[in-house]
Amino acid sequence: MESPFKAGILKGKVALITGGASGIGFEISTQFGKHGASVALMGRRTQVLHSAVSVLQSLSIPVFNSLFFFSPMATFLQFNSLFAQFSLPSTLTNHISAILFNLCRFIQNEAVGFEGDVRKPEDAERVVESTFKYFGRIDILVNAAAGNFLVSAEDLSPNGFRTVLDIDSVGTFTMCREALKYLKKGGEGRSSSSGGGSIINISATLHYTASWYQIHVSAAKAAVDATTRNLALEWGTDYDIRVNGIAPGPISDTPGMSKLAPDEISSKARDYMPLYKLGEKWDIAMTAIFLVSDAGKFINGDILIVDGGLWLSRPRHLQKEAVKQVSRSVEKRSRNAPVGVPKSKL
Template sequence: MTFGNDILKGKVALLTGGGTGITGGVARAFAAHGARIAITSRKDESLIPQRQFIEENGGECFAIAADVRDYAAVEDAIAKTADHYGQIDIVVNGAAGNFLCSADQLSANGFGTVVDIDTKGTFNVCRASFVELKKSQGQILNISATLHYLATPMQIHVSAAKAGVDAITRNLSVEWGRHGIRVNGIAPGPIEDTEGIQRLLPPELKAKLIKKIPLQRLGRIADIENAALFLASDAASYINGVTLVVDGGQWLLGTRLG
């Protein structure tokens, strides 16, 4: 899909986990459509190539190392971004953790780590950005998943974490709508050009997975970029509290590959 290259002109977008993967793609798309970008990750080294790419392509990018599980670090990242750009209009919560593990083999620490990154991290960033978003009457986009809509074996930790993210999206859309803040989510299905799918999906299961998708293909990061651009634009100004599923209809047919 083609959007006007100025649809986010004048906006400042902060994206957690914005150095790589799906959120990295969204950061690049936002920059290409006029937004000034701030990206965070736990480690500086994952941010450097992204910042260089955005700047080499004519955009602005401010990179801050911050662990979303640490509320003080999140507050600091928000403050530095607001000081650097003078405003924050869009927050994208994309920091996440994932691995395959059956429930009977999953440690309490492994479960807790994913929930801390995905659910607690999402809340931390939303809460810390509230004052700036209230000033700008801005918006939040939470990157979720479809794993918890039915049941996904080997993914109880991520399913629980993303169910919490969806609850945060719905609750904040109601509580903060009166401040002019929109809160929405995006639930990607299987996205072919991500490290997660390449690492977690054995080649022999790829064909089976595609057969379970009504559109008969895996998604691309560009599909999520387009959804994010739409939700972040003025065209979606009356959309609030929605988690937009971008999965080709896959979740409707279930998650088992056998």
Template structure:
């Protein structure tokens, strides 16, 4: 639906870009003309992702990076600028999570998810700032969260708190950095059926149909749905949008909070 040059001339860094939503976003960016750097902790996964991205066209590169380490994040940003000459789009996608009742959640488990999700996002924004400020297109920061970070996420308090924190951080930076021509937005995906996370948490344990029916559309989304949203926000199509949380969840969060009156007799 986008022209092949929608992102031509732009350079992007995608954390957690070796698989899942991060790889989907990186693929869409490369196909639409962007230069793309993907980073992650698993070198083997990055190598496989790069082979995939090379088929999409464009200039692509990868680098090992643990987003919990600010120095590594800053090095990845600097490597992107060194390789492509500029940084225009920063996608904070790297995330960690596991299901655990809060009463049984260890301080280390809490700290690990907060470090990856919330601190990693802050590190990405902070390290990218001086380069995004110089972008001839205007800088764009996109962070992947979830509406469960707004409504609450029973048995995932660590991830819920981190994602809610990212939303607040993003809206704060949208105001602080707006004068620097940097737009800061978030995307809240719903259950995406072709990702490993949904397969592992829902489909493999026989909860796929039940979870799909929790959405207003009655089905899982696809990785391309999130990638298209990330293209829109990063491109000139969304150049007057900042501080926004783009919800791409098939209406799941609305159905969860709406009264169960559908089908009831008057």
């Protein structure tokens, strides 16, 4: 589908995207790259990051994978070696090198993958720092890492409940906190004349009323929305940072949908949707581009719902025993998955 935005609308911007190597996060990474941004992908699984890098390369988006410690600045090195042939004062040479280094970063957008778990503060700090060191600035943070599965409340363990909150809620706050010094107006890597950056937190609509067999995610996303609005108030006022959320509905062909609505029930879900169809990852990515571009420069503290109107209705389209059967089948497939694929229902 053709984008409604100009190809260079995000030119010169650097975005860090958690969960950026799969599902909705990967589509956002891809579209940001296609629209001129340099992107850093954060994910827990090395193999998934490798696969994401390969796909981005196949789409002609320049990709340089930090897992292999491959320098993206080949052009800079060529220029630098050329200037080394001249007898110039060291201070002048260093100044020219610095200019060329930063220029080469933004002549061509790039993407890089960093392995890390948003539940671990040390990983969050390391990935944010690595992104800044790699690109020299951070303009956008997208928190798309999430955990989800269908389960009735009485069958949900405290650990399962806590894990989803740790990924979605605590992970989102931790990443925001670590990125603050780079996103705020006048922060590291930002010129005194440039404003603050932008944060997007991927949420949901499950907690707007109530949702069957989703108590853990409903609680987690309610916390994410509260975080979004509070940071928009505090950091918008103090640091000129815009903080917004996107609440997707059922999105086809994502890991989440394979767990929440496998083939056993996905066809029934469409019957209850006002638009009678599932959304696409592209829909969420276009919303993200709108929010972080100048088109959304006066939007702050909002959560944009992109679900075709589904949240207006909460039908019980699956009985409890059917949920248990689906949950067991998903868990069985996870346990039988090849090495390198996550084996829990998360």
